[in-house]
Amino acid sequence: MTGEQTPQIVYSAESQAKSPGKLFRNMTQDMFTSRELAWSLFIRDIKAQYRQSFLGVVWAFVPPLVTGLIFIVLQQSKVVNLGETDIPYPVYVLTGTILWQVFTDSLNTPLRSVKNAQSMLTRINFPREALILSGIYVVIFNLLIKLVVLLAIFLIFRIPLTPGILVAAVPTALLILFGMGLGLLLVPIGTLYTDITAALPTLTQIWFFLTPVVYATPQTQPLATLALINPVSPLLGAARSLATNSPVLHVGAVYVSGVVAVVLFFLGLIVYRVGLPIVIERMSS
Amino acid sequence: MTSETLVRVEDVSKRYCRDLKRSLWYGMQDLGRELAGRDHGGANLRKDEFWAIKDASFALQRGETLGLIGHNGAGKTTMLRMLNGLIRPDAGRIEVNGRIQALIALGAGFNPVLTGRENIFINAAVLGMPKAETARRFDAIVDFSGIEEFIDMPVQNYSSGMTVRLGFAVAANLEPDILLVDEVLAVGDLAFRTKCQVRIQEMRDTGVAIIFVSHNLHTVSHICTRALTLDRGHIIFEGDPESAIDAYRSSVASRNESVAQEMRAGTGEIRVGRLELLDAAGAPAVNVKVGDALTFRLHYEAAEPVTDPVFNLAIHVVNGQQVTGIRTDADDYRIGRVEGRGFIDVIVPNFNLLPNAYTIDAVIFHRDGFTFYDRVNQIASIEVGGGLQINGTAYLPHRWVEPVPTTLEIPALTPAELETS
Numbered sequence: 294m295t296g297e298q299t300p301q302i303v304y305s306a307e308s309q310a311k312s313p314g315k316l317f318r319n320m321t322q323d324m325f326t327s328r329e330l331a332w333s334l335f336i337r338d339i340k341a342q343y344r345q346s347f348l349g350v351v352w353a354f355v356p357p358l359v360t361g362l363i364f365i366v367l368q369q370s371k372v373v374n375l376g377e378t379d380i381p382y383p384v385y386v387l388t389g390t391i392l393w394q395v396f397t398d399s400l401n402t403p404l405r406s407v408k409n410a411q412s413m414l415t416r417i418n419f420p421r422e423a424l425i426l427s428g429i430y431v432v433i434f435n436l437l438i439k440l441v442v443l444l445a446i447f448l449i450f451r452i453p454l455t456p457g458i459l460v461a462a463v464p465t466a467l468l469i470l471f472g473m474g475l476g477l478l479l480v481p482i483g484t485l486y487t488d489i490t491a492a493l494p495t496l497t498q499i500w501f502f503l504t505p506v507v508y509a510t511p512q513t514q515p516l517a518t519l520a521l522i523n524p525v526s527p528l529l530g531a532a533r534s535l536a537t538n539s540p541v542l543h544v545g546a547v548y549v550s551g552v553v554a555v556v557l558f559f560l561g562l563i564v565y566r567v568g569l570p571i572v573i574e575r576m577s578s
Numbered sequence: 579m580t581s582e583t584l585v586r587v588e589d590v591s592k593r594y595c596r597d598l599k600r601s602l603w604y605g606m607q608d609l610g611r612e613l614a615g616r617d618h619g620g621a622n623l624r625k626d627e628f629w630a631i632k633d634a635s636f637a638l639q640r641g642e643t644l645g646l647i648g649h650n651g652a653g654k655t656t657m658l659r660m661l662n663g664l665i666r667p668d669a670g671r672i673e674v675n676g677r678i679q680a681l682i683a684l685g686a687g688f689n690p691v692l693t694g695r696e697n698i699f700i701n702a703a704v705l706g707m708p709k710a711e712t713a714r715r716f717d718a719i720v721d722f723s724g725i726e727e728f729i730d731m732p733v734q735n736y737s738s739g740m741t742v743r744l745g746f747a748v749a750a751n752l753e754p755d756i757l758l759v760d761e762v763l764a765v766g767d768l769a770f771r772t773k774c775q776v777r778i779q780e781m782r783d784t785g786v787a788i789i790f791v792s793h794n795l796h797t798v799s800h801i802c803t804r805a806l807t808l809d810r811g812h813i814i815f816e817g818d819p820e821s822a823i824d825a826y827r828s829s830v831a832s833r834n835e836s837v838a839q840e841m842r843a844g845t846g847e848i849r850v851g852r853l854e855l856l857d858a859a860g861a862p863a864v865n866v867k868v869g870d871a872l873t874f875r876l877h878y879e880a881a882e883p884v885t886d887p888v889f890n891l892a893i894h895v896v897n898g899q900q901v902t903g904i905r906t907d908a909d910d911y912r913i914g915r916v917e918g919r920g921f922i923d924v925i926v927p928n929f930n931l932l933p934n935a936y937t938i939d940a941v942i943f944h945r946d947g948f949t950f951y952d953r954v955n956q957i958a959s960i961e962v963g964g965g966l967q968i969n970g971t972a973y974l975p976h977r978w979v980e981p982v983p984t985t986l987e988i989p990a991l992t993p994a995e996l997e998t999s
Binding site: 300301302303304305306307308309310311329330333334337340341344345410412413415416417418419481482485486564567568570571572573574575 | 601602604605606608609611612613614615616617660662663664665666667668669670671672673674675676677678680682686687689691692696699700703704705706708709
């Protein structure tokens with residue numbers, strides 16, 4: 294700890310958004326210096342979560358599996374018509390629900406991390422970016438567990454394992470960035486007012502049905518347009534198609550959504566960094 | 579030691595809101611302003627806001643120990659939180675040169691399900707210690723905490739004292755340039771408190787600058803090299819600890835007068851008028867020192883004749899417990915019959931209370947010594963000054979006799995005797 298140059302910190306009423314260059318530099322620096330802390334927090338959360346659970350990792354894949362199974366039953370008993378898919382419907386729907394879970398996980402993680410860390414945030418000055426980073430670790434960890442189940446499904450339905458599966462990681466990562474970005478934008482308001490937390494489950498449910506997760510990409514209006522302008526659907530669709538070795542639809546929309554996801558993530562980071570000190574002041578310690 | 583400025587606080591102000599709903603709404607407004615690139619805060623108060631800190635300026639040099647004293651809500655904690663970077667000033671500027679560490683939230687970030695061992699690593703990481711460093715210091719941390727046998731037990735089974743011990747042990751092994759201390763010494767058992775104090779002294783001796791917030795004026799006067807007195811968000815005094823403590827006492831005393839929460843009760847045949855404090859010359863007593871002669875003159879007014887009322891003065895430490903009292907019945911002093919207006923003097927040849935602010939309640943009882951004729955709480959206050967910094971409230975008149983050499987063998991106390999003594 295010796296030999297370091299003494300750091301100088303200045304706290305003032307000046308808006309951080311005034312000098313975006315400095316804001317961005319500080320942000321990336323904090324992101325980098327907090328990686329070890331983020332890892333510790335991630336390990337802490339995972340350990341604590343599984344130490345207090347009997348079935349452990351089972352809970353990571355039960356919800357998407359159950360949702361998937363419901364739609365498989367509905368489809369096969371012809372209660373609903375969910376359209377024609379290129380791949381066996383069970384594979385389509387289970388891949389879809391797992392990817393959808395990755396998205397909602399990313400969306401909910403920032404707000405949840407901040408709320409759980411409330412006592413720490415109001416008492417200790419640590420790089421707050423650590424919470425974002427550890428949140429990303431948690432999302433990836435949950436995804437990896439689900440991948441084991443997905444692999445089993447692929448083997449059962451004899452889906453060929455192609456290099457496309459590795460390429461599918463790119464749209465999946467973008468899906469995580471999009472969800473995280475949106476989640477980060479919600480952090481300041483969501484910590485001040487409980488309304489956000491209350492509204493999120495309903496909103497995500499509506500979103501779920503507007504996105505071609507359990508049904509084939511719609512060809513009729515207005516759902517077709519809605520599926521295009523909703524960034525989740527091209528990204529989710531691309532990841533699913535690449536993983537299952539089927540053609541990717543609407544390639545243009547995928548690229549646009551990718552750019553939207555990255556931009557939204559950085560916007561989210563800025564709002565988080567600028568907004569958090571303000572909301573911490575209004576939180577109870 | 580070089581006079582290197584580690585902390586510089588310039589015209590810092592901070593406002594708080596009394597109303598939660600409004601506070602949240604102001605939060606939204608601030609958020610919007612901030613994102614639009616406009617500066618945080620402002621010079622004016624919005625509805626329901628007040629200044630928690632107003633125009634505070636001071637500097638802290640390397641090697642200094644600065645005390646922050648003031649009544650509850652004077653702004654001490656707000657100042658610490660700003661120095662720690664948890665909340666931002668609404669005006670002004672704080673410059674910190676060096677690593678700052680707060681001994682405030684001991685054990686924050688502890689996960690109750692995980693063991694003490696696991697929590698040490700997490701807590702250290704949160705406080706900014708690299709993992710390798712924590713591993714190297716691990717034994718020292720456990721040793722300092724003194725809870726080695728419980729280190730692999732989940733923290734949720736720890737007593738609150740054990741949690742604090744562990745938290746302090748982690749914090750005490752960091753090497754900051756500036757240390758913020760807020761009343762942590764008030765927790766844990768005596769042995770551990772002593773350990774903490776020793777550790778803080780050690781850090782001070784190695785040149786760590788300390789900002790120390792405490793209600794224990796005795797500690798402040800002993801360990802601080804300088805002190806600030808805060809009153810309702812303003813720094814009303816900056817200088818040597820003794821004078822700062824005096825400033826604090828008079829601020830508390832004047833505050834008490836202005837609040838003047840009179841509580842009157844009783845049957846009312848005879849009423850308390852006012853209470854005068856006079857010095858030996860019969861003039862109103864000011865600048866009372868320990869051991870001064872003091873006369874209490876209690877004025878009364880009896881609307882009808884009363885026989886043998888009991889006069890009582892109860893003396894309290896300001897906002898605290900009763901220290902002593904003076905009663906006519908306890909002194910077997912019979913008043914006889916009184917009627918109309920008058921006063922009664924009680925002379926105290928040596929007012930042997932240690933420097934502090936005291937308040938006095940005046941009571942007149944029926945002859946049974948139990949039923950009130952009248953009672954006025956905090957009718958007057960006395961501020962005892964002087965440099966005598968002894969922990970406690972009472973001064974015992976005494977003298978020392980020079981050391982006497984002796985060849986006599988004094989048997990050492992056996993452990994059993996130590997136990998019972």
